[in-house]
Amino acid sequence: MSQKLDKNVTQKEVVQAVVVAEHFGNEFVPITDDTPLSLLPLLNVPLIEYTLEFLSLGGIEETFLFCCSNVDVIKQHINKSIEKSAGWSLTMKVHVIISESCRSFGDCLRDLDAKAFIRSDFVLLEPEIVGNIKLLPIIKKHNEVCKSDKGAAMTLLLQETGLGQRGRCSFEELLMVSTPSNRVLLHQKLGTSKKAKIELPLEILMDNSSVNIYHNLKDTHIAICSPSVLPLFSDNFDFQTKDDFVRGLLMNEEILGSTIYWHLIKGNQYGAAITNWRMYQSVSRDILHRWLYPLVPDMGISSQQRSYIHLQNNIYRSKDVHLTQSNSLVEDVIIGASSSVGDKTKIIRSIIGESVKIGENVIIEDSFIFSSTVVHNNSVIKQSVIGQKCALETGCIVTKASVIGKSVVLPENSLIENSLIQSYPPKSGVTSEKLAKNAYRICHEETADSADEEDGLHRKLSRLYMHEESESSDDESIKSSDSEDNLSYTISPVPDDTNLFLTEVIDSLTRGFEDKLQCDNLILEINSSRYAYNVTVKEVNFNVIKAILTLPFQLYLGQPYLSSLRPLLEYFSPILKNYIRNVSAMVDCLQAIEVCRYFFYFLSCSILGDGLDYWITMGGWSEVHAHIGHLFEPFVLHP
Amino acid sequence: MLEMELFSDVIKLISDIRHSKLHNSYDIAIHTEELVERLISEGKWKSAQDLMSLIKLRIARFISALPQEATPVNIMRHILKIIRDEYDTGFKSKGEGHQSLHHLVTANINDSEDYSKLLPTLKSSLLNNLAEYKVELESSMDNIATQALEHIHANEIILTVGKSNTVEKFLKYAAKSRKFQVIVVEAAPRFHGHLMASNLAKSNIQTTIIPDSAVFAMMSRVNKVIIGTHTVLANGGLRTECGVHMVALAAKRYSIPIMVLAHMYKLSPMHLCSSEQDAFNICASPADVLPYSSGPLLNKVHVYNPAFDYVPPELVTLFISHQGGNAPSYVYRLLSELYHPDDQEL
Structure with a gap:
C-alpha cells in the first residue's frame, strides 16, 4: 500500500487534501456509538460523501482520509462508493489512512508528518466538513503569499456570516484582527475562553499602520497549509487542535517564524463544519435552502442518480414516497425513498430518512428521523433526533432536544424530554434508567451538576436549536451585555492601577465564593492588593462594592440578576460590614451603586431596605443626603 | 466495476x-x-x-x-x-432499388425494421x-453569424439579454460592415450581461447596459430583440435564461420581432409539462439574491433563485439556425427531420 502511495505522489505535482475523519469528542452520543460520524446521514446521504464531493469539485486530485476508529466500516463505504462510480471517484484518488493510536487532531498530523506523503501545499480539513468552495484559486493565492512571505504557514478560510444567524456556532464566535494584507494578528474564539472581555495587545496597534477587526466571520474549518505545517505540529507536541496551532503560532510568531493568513469566502460559496447537533441542524437547513448548490439533494450529491424533486417551500420529495391528500408538508422538509406518511400528519422543517413509516395524526417539527424507523399514530416529535430502525409506539412524545439511538423501541404513550436514549444498557460508570426492554436513558445530570459549569453550558449550546427558549435567552444576553457596555463607559476614566485592583478584587471574590473561603481571609487578600496597587481607601470601598455588584455577570451569566445577587450579598456581608464603616464609606458605596445604577432598582429591596435604616439610625443620613440624596428619596420615603 | x-x-x-x-x-x-x-x-x-x-x-x-x-x-x-x-x-443500394410511392403508402406501419x-x-x-x-x-x-447582415440593418437598435456566445458572434459579424447600437439587459442576479456588454464594447459596438427593470421603458425604441436560448422545446417554446419571458412580453406589447439564435442541437423533442422543477427548472444558490452575511433575516425567509424561464412559442418571431430562419410553428417539422419518431421517447 505505502509503496503504491509513494509512487503516486512522486509521479507529478498533484493537489492534495488531508481529511481527518475523526471527531475525538462525544457530542453525538448515542448515534455515533454504532455508526462513525463520517457516515452520519446528512439529508439521507453520508456526511463523508459531501466532504469528498466538495474536494473533487474544488479541484483536489488526491485525498488522504484519516480514520482512527470504525475503520472497516468507513473503508467499506469508500470502496462501495468507488464501485458505484460516485462523482468524486472519477477525478480524485482517496487513500484511507489508519492510525488507531491517534488521540487528537494534532496526533493525526504528526502521524502524517512521519509518513511523509505530503510534498507541497495541501488543503487541511477538520472533521465533517461540507462546502462548495472553489479551492484552486485560493491555493494559488496562498502560493503567491508564500513567495512574498517565506514564513506563511496557513491560510484560514473564513466566511462572512451575520450576527444572529444560525449558521454561526455559538462556541466559535470569532474575533480576529488582521492587517489589510490578510495576515492574522489575533485570532480568538470567544466561545471557548471564559473571559468576558477581550484584550487587544497594544503592540498590534503600535506595529501596524492599520488593522481590521472582524467579528462577522465564521470558521469553515478548512485551511490551506504549506508543507511546513506538519513539522510544526511535530515540533510542538502540545498542539492538539487547529485552534491550538493558530494560537501557538501567533503567540510565538518570532520564535517559530511562521505567519497565518486568511481568505474570505465570497459569493455563492459556502463552507461549514458539523461540530455539534446545533451545527448539524443549521447545516441541514442551509443545504435545504440550497446554499451548497450544486451539492443539493435534487442534483444528487455524489451519485449519478437523481432521486429527489425540489418543490415549493423547499420541500424535497423522493419519487416513490407515499403521501395522502390530507397530510401537510409545511416547509424545509425532505422525505427519502420508499417512506410513507399517514393521514393528517404535519411535518415542518424536518428530515425524514429512507423507508420511514409515519402513522396518522403525527406532528414532526424541527426533527431528524433516520432511515427505517417506524412512528405510530398520534405521536409528537419536536426538536429531536431519532436514530435508525427505531420504533415509536402510539402516542409517544419526544421533545426538547432528545437524541434516540439506533434500534430503540419506545412503548406506548412514553414521554421523552431532553434525554439521550439508547437501546442497550450503557457501560458501567454511566448511570442509566431503564424505560423499556430496548430503551435506556443515559443520565448526564451528575456530570452537569458537578461544578462543571462550562461542560453544562457546552451541552446546552450544542443541542438542537429550540425556537421559543433560545430567543428569550438571546434577549437576556443582549440586555446584560448592554448594561455591561454602559458600565464600562461610565468608568472609563479610572486610572490603570485602580482598574487592575478592581479585576484583582473580582478575581478574589469569585474564587472566594466558588471555593467557599472565609470572608476574613478575603478581606486580607483585598487589603494586600490594595497596598500592591496603591489605591486610596475611598477607591477600595468603591471598587469592592462594584466588584460584588458585577459578580453575577461572572458567575451566572444570563440568569435573572436579582436572584443571583442575593446569595452573593448574604455570603459577602462580613466584607461589606468591614468596609462600609462610616459616612464617607457609605457615600463611596452609594456612588458605586450609582455607577451600577442599572441594577439600582433590583437592589432597592435587598440591601437598601436594611442598609438605609442602618445609615439613618447611625445619624449619617443627612450628610449622605446632602451628597446624593435625591437618588434615594423614593426609598427613604417608602418605609 | x-x-x-x-x-x-x-x-x-x-x-x-x-x-x-x-x-x-x-x-x-x-x-x-x-x-x-x-x-x-x-x-x-x-x-x-x-x-x-x-x-x-x-x-x-x-x-x-x-x-x-x-x-x-x-x-x-x-x-x-x-x-x-x-x-x-x-x-x-444493395437490392431493392428505390421504393415506389405505392409501396410507401401501403407499407405496414408496424412492420418496422429491427436493424x-x-x-x-x-x-x-x-x-x-x-x-x-x-x-x-x-x-x-x-x-448563423453570416446571416447577421440579413437581420441587422444600419442604425438599428438591438436588444439582447445576458450572455450568449452565439449572439455575441452574430452581433460582432454584423458590426464589421454596419453601424448599429446594442442594448444589453444585465440579467440579474447573475449579471452575465455585464460580461457580454464589455465584450461587445471591445469590438467597437456602441453598447448600453440596462437593469432588468428598465426593459419595458427601453423597448419602445428597440428595433429587434436577438437572444440565445438553452433549449428549444417541441412546441417552439424556449427554455432560456431567467428573465427572458418578461423581455418577450414587453417586445410583444410593442410588436417588436424576437429572433432566437439556436443551433440545431438545441432543438429538443420535449414538451413543458409543469413549471415545477420536475423536469424543467432548477434553483441555484440563493447567494446571488441575498448574501449569506444578511444575518438573522436568513433564519426566517425562503430565497429562490431559479435558473430558467419558459417562453411560449407565440412570443417568438423567428428561429435562426445554420440552415436559415424558421417560424416557431415549423419546429415540429425540423424535429421530424432531425430525429426518428421512434427515438423521441427514450
Missing part, C-alpha cells in the same frame, strides 16, 4: 459538465459527438441494433444524471437517426457521416 467500465465515457462527460470543465453548449456538443465517434470506431458492436442500444443506454444514463442538460441527449438522438438512415440506404442484420459497410459509412456531422457542428456558429 463492470458497469463503470461500460459507461466510463458517459460518466466522464457527466463529471466534466458537473465540474464545469465544459460549460458552453458548443463544447458539450463537440465532446458528445466525439464520444459517440469513439464508441462506433472502438466499441464492441456487430449490428446496428447493438450500436443503437449502446447509445440508448448512454442517453438514459445521462438523463438520469443531468436532466437539465439537453444538448448531449439531442446529439446522440440525432446520431441514432443517422444510424437508421445509413442502415436503410445500405440495404436499399439486426449485419451490414459490413455500416461502420465506415457511419464514420464518414459523423465526420460530416462534426464539420456541421463546428461551422454552425459561423453559419
Whole structure:
C-alpha cells in the first residue's frame, strides 16, 4: 500500500487534501456509538460523501482520509462508493489512512508528518466538513503569499456570516484582527475562553499602520497549509487542535517564524463544519435552502442518480414516497425513498430518512428521523433526533432536544424530554434508567451538576436549536451585555492601577465564593492588593462594592440578576460590614451603586431596605443626603 | 466495476459538465459527438441494433444524471437517426432499388425494421457521416453569424439579454460592415450581461447596459430583440435564461420581432409539462439574491433563485439556425427531420 502511495505522489505535482475523519469528542452520543460520524446521514446521504464531493469539485486530485476508529466500516463505504462510480471517484484518488493510536487532531498530523506523503501545499480539513468552495484559486493565492512571505504557514478560510444567524456556532464566535494584507494578528474564539472581555495587545496597534477587526466571520474549518505545517505540529507536541496551532503560532510568531493568513469566502460559496447537533441542524437547513448548490439533494450529491424533486417551500420529495391528500408538508422538509406518511400528519422543517413509516395524526417539527424507523399514530416529535430502525409506539412524545439511538423501541404513550436514549444498557460508570426492554436513558445530570459549569453550558449550546427558549435567552444576553457596555463607559476614566485592583478584587471574590473561603481571609487578600496597587481607601470601598455588584455577570451569566445577587450579598456581608464603616464609606458605596445604577432598582429591596435604616439610625443620613440624596428619596420615603 | 467500465465515457462527460470543465453548449456538443465517434470506431458492436442500444443506454444514463442538460441527449438522438438512415440506404443500394410511392403508402406501419442484420459497410459509412456531422457542428456558429447582415440593418437598435456566445458572434459579424447600437439587459442576479456588454464594447459596438427593470421603458425604441436560448422545446417554446419571458412580453406589447439564435442541437423533442422543477427548472444558490452575511433575516425567509424561464412559442418571431430562419410553428417539422419518431421517447 505505502509503496503504491509513494509512487503516486512522486509521479507529478498533484493537489492534495488531508481529511481527518475523526471527531475525538462525544457530542453525538448515542448515534455515533454504532455508526462513525463520517457516515452520519446528512439529508439521507453520508456526511463523508459531501466532504469528498466538495474536494473533487474544488479541484483536489488526491485525498488522504484519516480514520482512527470504525475503520472497516468507513473503508467499506469508500470502496462501495468507488464501485458505484460516485462523482468524486472519477477525478480524485482517496487513500484511507489508519492510525488507531491517534488521540487528537494534532496526533493525526504528526502521524502524517512521519509518513511523509505530503510534498507541497495541501488543503487541511477538520472533521465533517461540507462546502462548495472553489479551492484552486485560493491555493494559488496562498502560493503567491508564500513567495512574498517565506514564513506563511496557513491560510484560514473564513466566511462572512451575520450576527444572529444560525449558521454561526455559538462556541466559535470569532474575533480576529488582521492587517489589510490578510495576515492574522489575533485570532480568538470567544466561545471557548471564559473571559468576558477581550484584550487587544497594544503592540498590534503600535506595529501596524492599520488593522481590521472582524467579528462577522465564521470558521469553515478548512485551511490551506504549506508543507511546513506538519513539522510544526511535530515540533510542538502540545498542539492538539487547529485552534491550538493558530494560537501557538501567533503567540510565538518570532520564535517559530511562521505567519497565518486568511481568505474570505465570497459569493455563492459556502463552507461549514458539523461540530455539534446545533451545527448539524443549521447545516441541514442551509443545504435545504440550497446554499451548497450544486451539492443539493435534487442534483444528487455524489451519485449519478437523481432521486429527489425540489418543490415549493423547499420541500424535497423522493419519487416513490407515499403521501395522502390530507397530510401537510409545511416547509424545509425532505422525505427519502420508499417512506410513507399517514393521514393528517404535519411535518415542518424536518428530515425524514429512507423507508420511514409515519402513522396518522403525527406532528414532526424541527426533527431528524433516520432511515427505517417506524412512528405510530398520534405521536409528537419536536426538536429531536431519532436514530435508525427505531420504533415509536402510539402516542409517544419526544421533545426538547432528545437524541434516540439506533434500534430503540419506545412503548406506548412514553414521554421523552431532553434525554439521550439508547437501546442497550450503557457501560458501567454511566448511570442509566431503564424505560423499556430496548430503551435506556443515559443520565448526564451528575456530570452537569458537578461544578462543571462550562461542560453544562457546552451541552446546552450544542443541542438542537429550540425556537421559543433560545430567543428569550438571546434577549437576556443582549440586555446584560448592554448594561455591561454602559458600565464600562461610565468608568472609563479610572486610572490603570485602580482598574487592575478592581479585576484583582473580582478575581478574589469569585474564587472566594466558588471555593467557599472565609470572608476574613478575603478581606486580607483585598487589603494586600490594595497596598500592591496603591489605591486610596475611598477607591477600595468603591471598587469592592462594584466588584460584588458585577459578580453575577461572572458567575451566572444570563440568569435573572436579582436572584443571583442575593446569595452573593448574604455570603459577602462580613466584607461589606468591614468596609462600609462610616459616612464617607457609605457615600463611596452609594456612588458605586450609582455607577451600577442599572441594577439600582433590583437592589432597592435587598440591601437598601436594611442598609438605609442602618445609615439613618447611625445619624449619617443627612450628610449622605446632602451628597446624593435625591437618588434615594423614593426609598427613604417608602418605609 | 463492470458497469463503470461500460459507461466510463458517459460518466466522464457527466463529471466534466458537473465540474464545469465544459460549460458552453458548443463544447458539450463537440465532446458528445466525439464520444459517440469513439464508441462506433472502438466499441464492441456487430449490428446496428447493438450500436443503437449502446447509445440508448448512454442517453438514459445521462438523463438520469443531468436532466437539465439537453444538448448531449439531442446529439446522440440525432446520431441514432443517422444510424437508421445509413442502415436503410445500405440495404436499399444493395437490392431493392428505390421504393415506389405505392409501396410507401401501403407499407405496414408496424412492420418496422429491427436493424439486426449485419451490414459490413455500416461502420465506415457511419464514420464518414459523423465526420460530416462534426464539420456541421463546428461551422454552425459561423453559419448563423453570416446571416447577421440579413437581420441587422444600419442604425438599428438591438436588444439582447445576458450572455450568449452565439449572439455575441452574430452581433460582432454584423458590426464589421454596419453601424448599429446594442442594448444589453444585465440579467440579474447573475449579471452575465455585464460580461457580454464589455465584450461587445471591445469590438467597437456602441453598447448600453440596462437593469432588468428598465426593459419595458427601453423597448419602445428597440428595433429587434436577438437572444440565445438553452433549449428549444417541441412546441417552439424556449427554455432560456431567467428573465427572458418578461423581455418577450414587453417586445410583444410593442410588436417588436424576437429572433432566437439556436443551433440545431438545441432543438429538443420535449414538451413543458409543469413549471415545477420536475423536469424543467432548477434553483441555484440563493447567494446571488441575498448574501449569506444578511444575518438573522436568513433564519426566517425562503430565497429562490431559479435558473430558467419558459417562453411560449407565440412570443417568438423567428428561429435562426445554420440552415436559415424558421417560424416557431415549423419546429415540429425540423424535429421530424432531425430525429426518428421512434427515438423521441427514450
